[in-house]
Every structure is written in structure tokens, then in C-alpha cells.
Amino acid sequence: MVEDYPPFAVTVDIALLTIRAGELCALVVRRGEAPYRGRWALPGGFVRPDEDIEAAALRELREETGLSHGFHVEQLRTYGAPRRDPRMRTVTVAHLALAPDLTNPVAGTDAAEAEWRAVDTLLAARPGLAFDHGQILGDALERARAKLEYTPLGAAFCPEEFTVGELRRVYETVWGTAVDPRNFHRKVSKTPGFLVPTGETTTRDGGRPAQLFRRGSLEVLSPPLTRG
Amino acid sequence: MVEDYPPFAVTVDIALLTIRAGELCALVVRRGEAPYRGRWALPGGFVRPDEDIEAAALRELREETGLSHGFHVEQLRTYGAPRRDPRMRTVTVAHLALAPDLTNPVAGTDAAEAEWRAVDTLLAARPGLAFDHGQILGDALERARAKLEYTPLGAAFCPEEFTVGELRRVYETVWGTAVDPRNFHRKVSKTPGFLVPTGETTTRDGGRPAQLFRRGSLEVLSPPLTRG
DNA sequence: TCAAAAGTGTTAATTCTACACCCATGT
DNA sequence: ACATGGGTGTAGAATTAACACTTTTGA
Numbered sequence A, B: 001m002v003e004d005y006p007p008f009a010v011t012v013d014i015a016l017l018t019i020r021a022g023e024l025c026a027l028v029v030r031r032g033e034a035p036y037r038g039r040w041a042l043p044g045g046f047v048r049p050d051e052d053i054e055a056a057a058l059r060e061l062r063e064e065t066g067l068s069h070g071f072h073v074e075q076l077r078t079y080g081a082p083r084r085d086p087r088m089r090t091v092t093v094a095h096l097a098l099a100p101d102l103t104n105p106v107a108g109t110d111a112a113e114a115e116w117r118a119v120d121t122l123l124a125a126r127p128g129l130a131f132d133h134g135q136i137l138g139d140a141l142e143r144a145r146a147k148l149e150y151t152p153l154g155a156a157f158c159p160e161e162f163t164v165g166e167l168r169r170v171y172e173t174v175w176g177t178a179v180d181p182r183n184f185h186r187k188v189s190k191t192p193g194f195l196v197p198t199g200e201t202t203t204r205d206g207g208r209p210a211q212l213f214r215r216g217s218l219e220v221l222s223p224p225l226t227r228g
Numbered sequence C: 001t002c003a004a005a006a007g008t009g010t011t012a013a014t015t016c017t018a019c020a021c022c023c024a025t026g027t
Numbered sequence D: 001a002c003a004t005g006g007g008t009g010t011a012g013a014a015t016t017a018a019c020a021c022t023t024t025t026g027a
Helices: A053-065 A119-124 A133-150 A153-157 A164-175 A181-189 B053-065 B119-124 B133-150 B152-157 B164-175 B181-189
Strands: A007-020 A023-030 A044-046 A072-079 A090-098 A114-118 A195-202 A210-215 B007-020 B023-030 B044-046 B072-079 B090-098 B114-118 B195-202 B210-215
Touching: A007 A053, A007 A133, A007 A153, A007 A164, A023 A053, A023 A119, A023 A133, A023 A164, A044 A053, A053 A072, A053 A090, A072 A133, A072 B072, A090 A133, A090 A153, A090 B090, A114 A119, A119 A133, A133 A153, A133 A164, A153 A164, A164 A181, A164 A210, B007 B053, B007 B133, B007 B152, B007 B164, B023 B053, B023 B119, B023 B133, B023 B164, B044 B053, B053 B072, B053 B090, B072 B133, B090 B133, B090 B152, B114 B119, B119 B133, B133 B152, B133 B164, B152 B164, B152 B210, B164 B181, B164 B210
Parallel strands: A007 A090, B007 B090
Antiparallel strands: A007 A023, A007 A044, A007 B007, A023 A114, A072 A090, A195 A210, B007 B023, B007 B044, B023 B114, B072 B090, B195 B210
16 A cells, blocks of 8 residues: 555746846746747756755756855745646645846756746746746745745845845835835834844945945844835 | 656645634544554645645545535645655645634544644644654644734634634634733724624623624735734 | 623824935045 | 935824723623
8 A cells, every 4th residue: 555656746846036137037947848848937857756855946946056055945835736747747846036136157057048037027928937837936926025024035135245225126126116215224224133234335326325234034033014 | 758757655734723622723633554653643645646736635624524615725835855754755735724613523534533632732742743744733833823913814713603702712722822802803893804794693602792703705815913 | 780791982102104304425 | 516325303194002991791
């Protein structure tokens, strides 16, 4: 009875989001084979026989970006409709990953063509992403928007050192709304643990020099920000 | 290459929570076979070859409780550590389910011994639940507590018709804190869509007669309640 | 008449929102 | 000098938290 179970393929797929040129973008790869040949898909792949699921997600990220740290990764949801992959019964554990603008290092070791595309465009395009990846990307976007409201996760989109104004622009991009700079500044700077000051300042955004910060502990904390 | 993938077993496990006698309880089944023979485990089982994952979870619920409706069910998280089941590589899609006090109908069609046990006790017991079910139950508890704060999900623990006082006791039980009856009453009754009045009243809780309500739409809505 | 729970009113504290306003730089 | 974004102050609105008080029943 132990060996008598229906076999499934288990994969991980990753909705890796970043902000480039003021747009929320996702990393997608062009499929080289059927099914969905030529269509964009989220990066992902099989979980190996002795590999933890989270480790598989991190490995895929490393393979696609060439980088092994600096991401925030969390499990999003598992998708397993019987015919979501026409070749075989496949269950995919989708992950949400957030990263700063990685500009160059996108073409990783994987042979497939990989690109950053605006999330809006990907979700609106017909035909859309391969498999159920449009659904996954939509769910990832919803999760990211929600988590920015009650966790310091916006900082995951920022580089090592960043200003409060840069952080605010992240929120404005993800939510698609304007955020009051004065109130935002107060909110984040008085939330303990959200921002770690470096002591340095920069004028790269123009105007008066702004303090530079590093991310505090991402997980856990909760600064009630507001979308409207 | 298509057929050359590592095969996994895929299961669903369900943390079914309810409130009995003022205690938050979970449905557990006694394992009849190795591994973990004699230990408590969450109900669950294999996903069938042509079955959607959510359908598998609903089927398990039906098999364990004998009931096919009246639950709230949502996917919780997927657990797939390589050696979580010593027999084979198994990935389980855990679900959180909430139900009113089902008292009698617990011994479903399944042969296994099934019981309601206090969540506290299950989480504190040594040795604990079989497999990683202690972890799953802990995560389910955390999710349930969090969702009660910003969704009308507390009503999922209540019978068809209930009073505001009964609903409040649900919150107090799940959070383990006292909640001010006056403020709670205002909050839930002025949140549109949370409660649907039946027009009836009852005195079953003693004191002045209380209005009876039905659940409004569970999902979606958000009444900012408070735990402390 | 009393206890017990339902439900309403009120007030002070807190938090949010929308700005006015000053600061420190590059051009 | 001035445009630009950084950052602080503040007043009014909205929300929350705490609790006095009235209502309606069963015992």
C-alpha cells in the first residue's frame, strides 16, 4: 500500500518582482519547447529528489539571476489543477520573490532567454503567460501589495542603501497611488526596526541631502501604511 | 525528458478547527500503522490522479466529518521537507478549515478513530503530533488568529444563527484575551455585510434578549478588530 | 427585586490627514 | 537666486479605548 500512490511531478515557480524605471516588473523566460512554445513563463523547475522545496526555489533564483542573496522569498500558494500541464500531472509550489533592481545580471546560467517585463503588460497580454502563470503572477501582485501595508517589505525592493524618498517611490509604484512624502517619512522613520541609519547622506535624488538607510529586519514587524 | 522527472506523492492535510466548550479544538485521527503508530495526526490523504487539490481537501473533510458544507476552507501552506515522511518523498498541501461545533457527526465513514482535542494540548504534548503536523497546526493557529483581525472569518465558527455575544466569545477563545462587549458590538454591527439580521431574538445566553444573525459573505470584507 | 447579558452614549486619548513651512543642496 | 526634494510642525478629523448607563429578560 505504501508504494501504491499516484505519482506527481512537483515543481517550483517563482514570481520575482523588482522595480525598474518606475515600473513594477517580473522576470519571465521565453519557452523554447511545447507546450506554450514561444510564450513567456515564470522561471521554475522540478524539485529534486532530495531537495527541500524552499531550497529548490532559491536554486532556481540563483540559476536565473546568477545571484544567491539579497532576495526576499516566501511561499505564495500551490497550484495543482489536474490539467494545468498537458504533459503530466504537475503540482507547482509558487513563490513570491522581491529584489532590488538587478539591471545587468539577469541572463544567468540558464540557456533560456530571460527578461524583465512590466507586470501590467504581462497580465493584460493576449495570449497571456504559459500554463496558469498569469494566475500565479496576479496572486503574487495581490500578495505583494497587501504585504506592503503591514510589513516593512517595501525595503526588499531597495538597494543596500537607500533614502526614504526612494522607499516611498517603491510604495507608489507597487500600489499605483501617490503617497504623501511628509507623512510617509514620519511613518517609516518612527517605526522601530524598519530603517537602520548608515550615518551617510546622498544628493543623488536632487534637492537637500537625504539620509541613507539600510533595511532592518524584514519579516515580523508591522508599520500600518496606507494605499490611498 | 518529459517522462524523466522525480516522482512525488502529493497529499492534503487539514487543520480543522472548531470551538467546543469554550476551547479551540482541532480534529485529529489516531494512526493505526507505522510510522507514528498510535500518535495523533491531522486528517488527510492522497490527492487522486484526476482530482483538484482543493477538491481533495473537501473530500477528506467530508470523509472525516460526514458533512459536505458549512466549512470555511483555505489553502494554508505546502510542506515538503525531504524526509518528512520516512516511507517516501511526500509533499503535502495543508489546509485550514473552520467549522461550527459539529458535536456528534465526527466519526465519519473513515475507520480511523477521530477526536476533537484542544489545540493548546496538542501543541504542548510530548511526543507531539505525527510527521510535521505539529508545525502545520501551529501555522494554522497563527493564520486563524491573524485572519480574525481583518476578515469576518470568526463567524465561520458560529452555527447558522448566532448572537453578537456568541461571536465575541469566539474571538476571545481564539485570541485568548478578553474583548470589550460594548465596543465589539459596535464594531461588528456597523461593518456592512458582516452580519445579516434574521429579525429573530433569543434569550439562550441569559439576560436581555439578543438579536440573531446569520453570516454575511465571509471572504473579502475587513473589520479592523483588535486582540488586546 | 435581583442578576445577567444586550445594547447605547460619551469622553479623553490616540492616530490620521492635509497642509504650511523651513532646510540644504545643485545649478 | 531659485528649483528641488528632505524633513518638521501643527490643526482638525477620524478612530479607538474605557467605562457609565439604560434595557429586557429569567429566576
